[in-house]
Amino acid sequence: MSHYNIIIGFFDGSGTSIVSGSRFYLPQDAFPEYQGQTPTRGALKSFCTSIPTLFTDEISRDNVPMARIGWITNIAQHGRDYQLTYRLPSGIVGLPADQMAMALGLTSLSSRGIGDMQHSHWTIKEGDILQTLCQAGLLENTQPSVFTTPREPIQSNLVSVMMPFNGAFTPVYGAISAACANLNLECRRADNIWEHSTVIQDIYSLIYRSKIVVCDFSGKNPNVFYEAGIAHSLGREVIPIVQHPDDIPFDLQPHRYIRYLNNAEGLQSLVTEVTPRLQTLMSRRA
Numbered sequence: 001m002s003h004y005n006i007i008i009g010f011f012d013g014s015g016t017s018i019v020s021g022s023r024f025y026l027p028q029d030a031f032p033e034y035q036g037q038t039p040t041r042g043a044l045k046s047f048c049t050s051i052p053t054l055f056t057d058e059i060s061r062d063n064v065p066m067a068r069i070g071w072i073t074n075i076a077q078h079g080r081d082y083q084l085t086y087r088l089p090s091g092i093v094g095l096p097a098d099q100m101a102m103a104l105g106l107t108s109l110s111s112r113g114i115g116d117m118q119h120s121h122w123t124i125k126e127g128d129i130l131q132t133l134c135q136a137g138l139l140e141n142t143q144p145s146v147f148t149t150p151r152e153p154i155q156s157n158l159v160s161v162m163m164p165f166n167g168a169f170t171p172v173y174g175a176i177s178a179a180c181a182n183l184n185l186e187c188r189r190a191d192n193i194w195e196h197s198t199v200i201q202d203i204y205s206l207i208y209r210s211k212i213v214v215c216d217f218s219g220k221n222p223n224v225f226y227e228a229g230i231a232h233s234l235g236r237e238v239i240p241i242v243q244h245p246d247d248i249p250f251d252l253q254p255h256r257y258i259r260y261l262n263n264a265e266g267l268q269s270l271v272t273e274v275t276p277r278l279q280t281l282m283s284r285r286a
Contacts, residue, residue, distance in 0.1 A: 002128040005053035005072065006106075009120025013055075013068065013088065021080040023121040030126060033283075040077045043280060048072055050237065052129050053086065056097040059108050059117040066094040069129065073254045082122075085254070095138055103136035104129065147204040159278065160206045161189040162227040163216035168262065172241075175260075175267040176214055179274040183282065207231050212281050214274070217257075218243040225249055237281045239274065 010017045026034060026044075037044040049072045056067035070088040077083070097117055101108035104127065107115035133139040159180050163169045173189055180187035190203040207213055213231040215224055215238055228249075231238050240257035242248055248257060258277070260270040 002131075003047075003051050003124050003126055004129040005048055005051060005122065006116070006125050007053060007055050007084075007122045008117055009058045010084075010122070011055040011057060011068075015085060015087065017055075017084045017086070018078055019082045019084060019122050020120070021082060024082065025121055025123040027124065031124070038077075039082060040075050045075050046280065048075060048124070051124075054100065054104075054129060055086070055088075056100070056117065058120060059097050059101070059115070061109065064096050064098050067097040067100045068092070068094045069133075092139065095133075099138060100133065103133055103138055147201060150205045150208050154211055155186070155209050156211055157185050157282075158210045159185050159187045159212045159214060160210040161187065161214045161216070162203075162207075162224050162231075163189065164219060164221045164224065165191050169216065169218075171267055172216060172260070172262060172270070175270045176241075176274060179271045179278060182271075182275050183278055185278065185282070203227060204230060207236060208234060210236060212237045212239060212278060214239045214241060216241050217247045217249065217252075218262075220247045220249075228252070239277055239281070241270070241274070 007017070007019065010019045010023075024039060028035060034044045034047065039045050039048050053070050053072050054067060055070055057063075057065035059065065068088050069092045070086050072084055072086045074085045075082055098108045100106075101115075101117050104125070106117060106125075108117045109115050110118065130139065159176070161173055161176050163172065173187075177187040188206060190199065190206050207227065207230050210231075213228070213236050215228040215231070217224055217228075217240060228238060228240070238255075240248065240252060240255060242257055242259055243262060245257075245259060258270065258273050260266050260273075
């Protein structure tokens with residue numbers, strides 16, 4: 001089941017917000033695994049930064065603000081409150097908050113002034129917000145023009161690996177495969193597949209079917225950058241790995257990554273670090 005953050009009243013579009021610590025409400029029935037955790041660290045932080053976010057100001061009878069869809073990029077403690085940084089993709093336009101509320105089944109107004117959109121707070125809702133808004137005709141539901149979307153569903157145990165087609169990375173792929181084997185996961189990379197007439201279609205299909213995509217940015221390979229963009233656009237979980245931090249693209253530098261050395265000791269450490277990350281992401285709700 002998909003989820004999204006909803007942040008009301010702590011939003012000015014600047015890219016940074018301070019949310020009152022007493023206004024973060026985690027539904028108890030929906031997320032027993034996160035109870036007692038703070039959104040500034042650990043599994044709950046990873047969850048909140050991996051799902052879309054609805055940002056808007058409070059709705060009142062005299063004011064219907066514009067709402068935006070974005071992604072939280074970091075959450076830090078700010079005294080008793082939470083400091084969020086976020087991005088608002090230019091390709092997703094703002095919409096009147098009451099229209100979004102209606103499409104999502106949220107209460108925009110009530111006579112007692114306690115509708116979902118009438119009081120400042122941060123919570124998590126169940127549902128695929130982008131798909132719901134597309135189906136309601138509020139967002140354009142685009143299809144890729146270069147690729148053919150596979151008919152096969154996402155494979156819940158499939159991990160794909162995006163890395164340069166270079167023999168020097170074969171031991172790295174072996175380490176990731178070993179981490180997957182520890183968890184009984186299937187691990188594949190595109191150069192081992194020939195299902196379509198073009199390599200890029202095989203790559204797109206593999207990413208589309210994967211639940212997790214491991215991207216090795218070592219060497220600043222432009223193909224891997226492109227493939228990471230596809231994975232993020234499809235909403236797949238991405239685990240960045242790299243030998244040198246300077247190879248991380250600027251837009252991805254706020255995200256956590258795993259650094260490794262391409263030698264026997266370094267690859268064993270890579271297995272040790274990747275395994276729990278895979279386990280955490282696989283344990284999330286589909």
